[in-house]
Amino acid sequence: xxxxxxxxxxxxxxxxxxxxxxxxxxxxxxxxxxxxxxxxxxxxxxxxxxxxxxxxxxxxxxxxxxxxxxxxxxxxxxxxxxxxxxxx
Numbered sequence: 001x002x003x004x005x006x007x008x009x010x011x012x013x014x015x016x017x018x019x020x021x022x023x024x025x026x027x028x029x030x031x032x033x034x035x036x037x038x039x040x041x042x043x044x045x046x047x048x049x050x051x052x053x054x055x056x057x058x059x060x061x062x063x064x065x066x067x068x069x070x071x072x073x074x075x076x077x078x079x080x081x082x083x084x085x086x087x088x
Contacts, residue, residue, distance in 0.1 A: 007032070008032050008033065008035070008036035010040060010042060013036060013040075013043045013046070014043075014046065014079075014082070016029065017046065017079070020033055020047075021047075021050060021051070021054065045075075046075055049072070049075055049076050053076055053079075053080075
């Protein structure tokens, strides 16, 4: 999938998604991010995955994660690895 043409690269979205979900982004960044989400299905899907994980956290077992298709599992696992690395 070719990323949309805008001033908010997908990799920047991935870096800011946690802050966005925590309500910690400045208003101008929220607007840029939400404008990007409106035209980028890939990033909208990643956001949906984050929201699902947050909603289900504490209720997922390792076998639940293993039941996801690899194309669904890898973005979630990558997001968790990034989140864990940035916690310290």
